[in-house]
Structures are given as structure tokens and as C-alpha cells.
Amino acid sequence: MVQERTLPTFNATTTQITKEEGLRLYEDMTLGRLFEDKCAEMYYRGKMFGFVHLYNGQEAVSTGVIQAMRPGEDFVASTYRDHVHALSAGVPAKEVMAELFGKATGCSKGRGGSMHMFSAKHRLLGGYAFVAEGIPVAAGAAFQSKYRREVLKDETADQVTACFFGDGAANNGQFFETLNMAALWKLPIIFVVENNKWAIGMAHERATSQPEIYKKASVFNMVGVEVDGMDVLAVHTVAQEAVARARKGEGPTLIEALTYRFRGHSLADPDELRSKDEKEFWFSRDPIKKLGAYLVEQNLADEDELKAIERKIQDVIDDAVKFAESSPEPNPSELYRFVFAEDE
Numbered sequence: 646m647v648q649e650r651t652l653p654t655f656n657a658t659t660t661q662i663t664k665e666e667g668l669r670l671y672e673d674m675t676l677g678r679l680f681e682d683k684c685a686e687m688y689y690r691g692k693m694f695g696f697v698h699l700y701n702g703q704e705a706v707s708t709g710v711i712q713a714m715r716p717g718e719d720f721v722a723s724t725y726r727d728h729v730h731a732l733s734a735g736v737p738a739k740e741v742m743a744e745l746f747g748k749a750t751g752c753s754k755g756r757g758g759s760m761h762m763f764s765a766k767h768r769l770l771g772g773y774a775f776v777a778e779g780i781p782v783a784a785g786a787a788f789q790s791k792y793r794r795e796v797l798k799d800e801t802a803d804q805v806t807a808c809f810f811g812d813g814a815a816n817n818g819q820f821f822e823t824l825n826m827a828a829l830w831k832l833p834i835i836f837v838v839e840n841n842k843w844a845i846g847m848a849h850e851r852a853t854s855q856p857e858i859y860k861k862a863s864v865f866n867m868v869g870v871e872v873d874g875m876d877v878l879a880v881h882t883v884a885q886e887a888v889a890r891a892r893k894g895e896g897p898t899l900i901e902a903l904t905y906r907f908r909g910h911s912l913a914d915p916d917e918l919r920s921k922d923e924k925e926f927w928f929s930r931d932p933i934k935k936l937g938a939y940l941v942e943q944n945l946a947d948e949d950e951l952k953a954i955e956r957k958i959q960d961v962i963d964d965a966v967k968f969a970e971s972s973p974e975p976n977p978s979e980l981y982r983f984v985f986a987e988d989e
């Protein structure tokens with residue numbers, strides 16, 4: 646048997662979630678899951694090229710954090726595992742799918758592909774193929790909010806930035822340098838480490854001297870919390886606290902969400918390194934099933950309502966595929982367009 650790190654417990658009875666909020670979280674996670682399943686199908690049918698990294702299993706992290714923010718106002722910085730962060734941030738599924746198909750109607754105008762989702766309108770700062778590359782960019786976004794508010798006296802500049810990255814990225818120098826500056830300047834930012842135990846084939850405990858990443862916050866005088874990343878209510882609760890702290894000007898938070906990817910590193914990975922026992926331990930903690938069961942148990946929803954959400958989302962995704970398929974390729978004569986901001 647694998648020895649798993651003990652997941653922090655969360656007492657769901659302490660949250661006062663309404664039916665509407667519960668269904669919103671359920672719908673957002675379902676969108677993430679079904680979108681990625683469709684992506685796998687389209688990838689194997691040869692509709693998209695390059696590496697494609699799916700997010701199955703980690704949905705509670707994207708949903709729990711981004712739904713605690715103000716989508717479209719607050720900023721989100723992602724990694725190469727970025728489709729679901731884009732969806733949670735409000736980028737329409739058809740624009741994400743079209744981007745995956747390399748079409749001109751994609752959110753990055755077909756120039757980015759899977760690892761480079763971007764949307765100025767939705768304040769999605771990307772999509773970064775390089776590990777940890779989004780971390781300092783996110784700090785820049787948080788810095789400009791603070792600067793506009795405190796120096797330029799713009800009262801409306803209270804935006805918070807969420808920065809997502811993996812356990813592997815937390816061993817990169819950019820993580821440490823950025824945490825230092827963010828804490829020093831009390832930036833309105835939330836660092837969200839999605840600790841899924843693996844960096845491609847490198848097990849987290851083999852790569853880091855202190856596997857409990859949230860503890861690294863303390864040396865920067867920053868609040869650090871660990872959370873069960875398979876429990877969206879738990880993630881949502883810590884995220885709400887972190888967002889409130891950032892918005893009040895009390896500085897950053899490092900959230901370590903203990904989670905797991907249900908598929909290989911990318912769709913090109915045969916996923917042979919992770920043990921069956923380990924996978925089973927985590928598969929039984931499916932975040933969508935967990936929230937569904939909770940909503941039914943609390944009489945906030947019944948099975949039929951949950952099924953109706955799944956059907957509605959499936960239609961959204963099927964429409965996204967039709968949209969992507971029927972969209973035009975970018976025009977080669979416009980290769981140099983959209984390189985600079987003025988080309989928006």
C-alpha cells in the first residue's frame with residue numbers, strides 16, 4: 646500500500662452554501678471534466694497538435710478558487726494545464742476548443758494552442774509552456790492593481806490575482822523570488838500550488854526537501870494553508886479567505902491544494918509510473934462525485950437536477966466542437982498580427 650499524505654479534513658457543515666452556489670460549483674467542475682474528456686477524443690482523432698495536458702481530477706481547485714473571485718475583473722495566471730482555468734475564468738468553451746484546433750476564432754486567435762490560452766477580456770494571463778513562467782507575470786498583474794490603487798488613487802483597482810502552478814514548479818527559483826517580493830510588497834495575489842504528487846515522472850517527495858509546500862510561505866512571512874484539493878467546498882472556503890485578505894490589502898496567501906491528475910501527464914504519456922494502489926486511492930476521491938453526493942445529502946439538489954446539468958454541459962461542448970470544426974484557419978498573411986497589444 647502507498648502511504649498517502651493525510652488530507653486535511655474539512656467540516657462541510659461549517660459552510661453555508663446555497664443551492665444556487667452549490668449548483669454553480671457543480672456545473673463549473675462538470676464543464677471542466679466533460680470538456681477535457683472531449684479534448685482527449687478530439688486529440689486522438691487528430692484534430693489538435695502538439696502536447697495537450699488535461700486537468701481531469703483537479704477540477705475542485707480551479708472551480709473552488711476562481712469561483713471565489715470576480716471572473717472578468719480579477720486576474721488568473723495558469724500553466725500549460727490551462728484549459729479548465731480558462732473555462733472557470735469565463736472564456737467560452739467554443740473559444741477554448743477552437744484554440745485547441747488552431748483556428749482563428751480561438752481565444753488566442755489560433756496562435757497559441759493548448760498551452761497558450763489567453764483572453765484579455767477574461768483577464769486570463771495565459772497559458773505558459775515553461776514551468777513556473779506564469780508566477781512572476783501574475784505578480785506583475787497584482788503589482789499594477791496595487792500601484793493603481795495606492796499611488797494613482799484609483800479606488801476601483803481592488804483586483805486580486807490568482808496564480809496556479811504545480812508541485813514541480815514550486816522547486817523553481819521563480820517561485821521563491823516571487824513569493825519574497827509579493828510578501829514584501831503585500832501584493833493582492835493568491836499562489837495556488839496544485840500538488841498532484843508528480844512532475845511528469847518525478848515523484849514530489851523525491852524532488853523536494855520539504856514536501857509540505859504550504860510551509861514554505863512562513864519564511865516569507867506569508868500565510869500558507871494546505872487544503873484537500875478534491876473537496877471543492879474546502880478549496881472554495883480557503884480561497885474566499887485568501888481573496889478577502891488580498892482585497893483588504895493584507896497581502897498574499899500560499900494555498901497548497903492536495904490533488905491528483907486522473908490521466909497521464911499529457912495525452913502522449915502512457916502513464917506507467919504511478920502505481921495502481923495510488924491511482925485507486927485518488928480515483929475514489931473524485932471531486933465531482935463528492936460534491937454531487939453532498940448536494941443530494943443536504944437536499945440542495947436531486948439526481949435528476951445533476952443529470953440535467955451534465956446534459957446541458959454536454960450540449961455546450963458538442964456545440965464547441967462544431968464551432969471549432971467549422972471555424973477558419975488563421976490566414977498565413979497575418980502571421981505577425983497580434984504580437985503586440987495594439988493589435989488586439
Ligand SMILES: Cc1ncc(C[n+]2csc(CCOP(=O)(O)OP(=O)(O)O)c2C)c(N)n1
Pocket residue numbers: 726774775776777810811812813814815841843844845910
Ligand atoms: C522550465 C521548464 N523546465 C522543464 C520543463 C519540462 N516540463 C514540462 S511539464 C514538467 C513538470 C511540471 O510538473 P508540475 O509543476 O508538478 O505540474 P503538473 O504537470 O503536475 O501539473 C516539466 C519538468 C518545462 N516545460 N519548463
Ligand SMILES: [Mg+2]
Pocket residue numbers: 811812813839840841842843844845
Ligand atoms: Mg505536479
